[in-house]
Amino acid sequence: MKIALLGYGKMGKEIEKIAHKRGHEIVIIIDKDNQDDIKSETFLSAQMAIEFTTPETAFDNISTCLLSSVPVVSGTTGWLSRYDEIKALCEKQQCAFFYASNYSLGVNIFFHINRELARIMEHYADYNVSMEEIHHIQKKDSPSGTAISLANDIISLISRKLLWINESNSKDDEIAINSIREGTVPGTHTVVYESEADIISIEHRAKNRKGLALGVIIAAEFLINKKGIYTMDDVLGISNK
Ligand SMILES: NC(=O)c1ccc[n+]([C@@H]2O[C@H](COP(=O)([O-])OP(=O)(O)OC[C@H]3O[C@@H](n4cnc5c(N)ncnc54)[C@H](O)[C@@H]3O)[C@@H](O)[C@H]2O)c1
Numbered sequence: 001m002k003i004a005l006l007g008y009g010k011m012g013k014e015i016e017k018i019a020h021k022r023g024h025e026i027v028i029i030i031d032k033d034n035q036d037d038i039k040s041e042t043f044l045s046a047q048m049a050i051e052f053t054t055p056e057t058a059f060d061n062i063s064t065c066l067l068s069s070v071p072v073v074s075g076t077t078g079w080l081s082r083y084d085e086i087k088a089l090c091e092k093q094q095c096a097f098f099y100a101s102n103y104s105l106g107v108n109i110f111f112h113i114n115r116e117l118a119r120i121m122e123h124y125a126d127y128n129v130s131m132e133e134i135h136h137i138q139k140k141d142s143p144s145g146t147a148i149s150l151a152n153d154i155i156s157l158i159s160r161k162l163l164w165i166n167e168s169n170s171k172d173d174e175i176a177i178n179s180i181r182e183g184t185v186p187g188t189h190t191v192v193y194e195s196e197a198d199i200i201s202i203e204h205r206a207k208n209r210k211g212l213a214l215g216v217i218i219a220a221e222f223l224i225n226k227k228g229i230y231t232m233d234d235v236l237g238i239s240n241k
Contacts, residue, residue: 001024001048001220002045003046003050003220004026004027004028004046004049004070005026005028005030005049006030006038006053006061007030007031007052007053007076008029009031009053010209011052011075012029012050014210014212014213015216015217018210018213018214018217019050022217024217024220027043027045028040028042028043030043032057038061038064038065044068044070046070047071047224048072048220048224049065049070049071049072049073050074050220051072051073051076052075052076053076055077055078055140057076058074058076059085059086061074063086065095066086066090066093067093069095070095071095071097071224071226072095072096072098073098073099073216073219073223074097074098074099075099075100075212075216077145080145083099087229090228091228096223096226096227096228096229096230098219098220098222098223098229098231100219100232101144101145102145102146102187102232103211103213103215103216103219103232104211104215105211105214106211107146107189107204108233108238109236110150110189111149111150111153111232111238112238114153115157117191117200117202118158121193122158125160126195126196126197128193128195129192129193129194130194131143131191131192132178132180132188132189133147133178133179133180133188134180135185135187135188136181136182136183136186137181139181142166142181143164144179144187146189148164150191151175151177152164154175154191155175160172160173161174165177186206186208187205187206189203189204190202191203215232218235219232219235222234
């Protein structure tokens, strides 16, 4: 597959390595110093764009790809308030768009466990649920996109929780997400249910970025020749029902 890489930071570099290992060709790399190359013939020759840039630039990048009929796999976090606009544009252009707040297989299994646990805990109001996420100090957005996905899944399944807040203290109808930034931590997410009697917690701890980059390439391989909007649940065959 011919890939255009948008964003050549920590993720872009890791994705490049895995793409080569799996026999794909990176036809162009676009970063902040050559942004206009997104209009070049070489970019248009790509069968897939992979977008890992910044919360401020993702929306425009994804829109430009879709308007040029280049399917996009994106993992950039912090722009999802405009997700519905991208969805509408993708449908209008009859193109393909893949988004995951986290591309690792382990995290997507963790999402599934989180939903199953929330279904059970809906019936046990004595337990309060809170979350913690730990990432490296360069991470720009807070809480992490993965933490927001976990919290939104809980809110959709536990009727006593209506919203999340990015603070340690919360009201009864809020889920507190405590964000910690330290060292080079690639990503740790913990969901904690606490009653007066005990604590139930589930945790996912990434060891490095390899699982993320592999998931991105697997998503791109899945998306080729498809139209529409897809997520990791489609790749993994995990039902969200
Ligand atoms: N979904 C996931 O699985 C996942 C995993 C890791 C990181 N992320 C997210 O992906 C994004 C990138 O992460 P990272 O760790 O690689 O960050 P990074 O800061 O290392 O890299 C971002 C790169 O984008 C470049 N850039 C800025 N503006 C650009 C533009 N207009 N066009 C092209 N490139 C541009 C920057 O120069 C930089 O090289 C972040 O939002 C991060 O939260 C998501």
